[in-house]
Amino acid sequence: MKKIYSLFLAMIALMCCFSCNNEWEDEQYEHLVSFKAVPNTEGVSWTYVRYKADGKVKFDLPVLVSGSTPNTLDRTVRLGLDSDTLSYLNREQFGEREGLYYRQLEDKYFSMPETITVPAGESQVTIPIEFSLAGIDEADKWVLPLQILDDPAGSYQVNPHKHYKRAMLRIAPFNDYSGIYNGNLYKMILEKDTTNSLTFDTYRSYVVDEETIFFYAATRDVDYLDRKNYKVFVRFTDEPIDLLNVKKKLEIWSDNTENNNFKMEGDQPYYTIDEEWDPVKPYLKHIYITLSFAYSIEDYSSVPGLRLKYETEGTLSMQRDLNTLIPDEDQQIQW
Incomplete structure (x- = not known):
């Protein structure tokens, strides 16, 4: 009886060995594309930009590719504005008090590329956003609402979490005395x-x-x-x-x-x-x-x-x- 029991344990161990593989080498999380722009309790991310009356200032917004294995593809990520989400955020935060609404930053105050490429082997790049804020009135609560757009070719997937697929940048110019x-x-x-x-x-x-x-x-x-x-x-x-x-x-x-x-x-x-x-x-x-x-x-x-x-x-x-x-x-x- 003892021999039979020992033989049974040996067979179980052998089956486990055959069923094991290097599962840690497989992808544990999908390669999802996200912004790195943590929102506050009002749903916006304060973005501080040096004020310069005579020139443009560049701000680098990080874009990440998540996953437990390296990014092996060149991924061209499409970017766009997200006015709808800003409208929803305003209604959610301020109701019908439109005088308190965040305003979408006007085109004359910024420029940015429509796409950004994450090269193979990299998991993070930055979007170069150029701001030119001369003459801006900070009594208006300016927000640059951005989103990552889907890729028709399927070379990447957008992170479905709302705070990762969108970035509500609350633009805050600063000088040597502000704060x-x-x-x-x-x-x-x-x-x-x-x-x-x-x-x-x-x-x-x-x-x-x-x-x-x-x-x-x-x-x-x-x-x-x-x-x-x-x-x-x-x-x-x-x-x-x-x-x-x-x-x-x-x-x-x-x-x-x-x-x-x-x-x-x-x-x-x-x-x-x-x-x-x-x-x-x-x-x-x-x-x-x-x-x-x-x-x-x-x-x-x-x-x-x-x-x-x-x-x-x-x-x-x-x-x-x-x-x-x-x-x-x-x-x-x-x-």
Whole structure:
């Protein structure tokens, strides 16, 4: 009986040996073509592009071929715009409030190829998108909606996942001064009520040109339908206002003074810039920008027939971190 049992085990082992093969050499996942553009909770991918008034700027958007085995074919991938998905995203995020919709980036602001080739042996290439953003108004929420188109010849398959087959690029120009400022030391007072001043954790600034940014005034931000009526522009000059050449002059204004009664208050507006290297990470450079200015403005559209006057004072500050090991400036800044 023992011999029969041993013979049975030997036969089972032999059958297993014959049935085994080098299955790890076979393709475990399909070769699918995808974008590398991770969306945020609103379904868009923030894409930072250096603002240059006198020329074009190239942004490289990665395209990947997935799979557990090497890509052995030259694959010419077709690219196109995806206005339908942008429309769906707007309705999903903002309902009927069209003033909050993302706008499709106009053709005059960009150019890109209609196809990109992924050569055999490679699993990643980049799409060279050229942006020319001079004159763009960042009060409009610009998005470049892209999609990977199917190949009639069948040389590749598009990744079916919606966040891989499409890229909703939220275009964000930047200059040396734009970004998110800390507002904990910036007070906002309603109608001289000094006992109930308001503060906001952050203020996002937007690019106007290479030396100018704008903020939304009072309680406004990008999610207000009337935000364009409450812009405060800030121009950075090289004019020093102290003997040590530390503080430099800011020019502040509004483009809607006739309606919002914008007025500068207090002392001469100024800014300072300090730099230092990280003591632990020697490749990391910290740039500190501090703005000091005060103004008053009237909110004339929140309550019909009532004008609410806001006065502001204090400082806004921003820390910009640069990873100097990265050659591309848009990737170097730790947004």
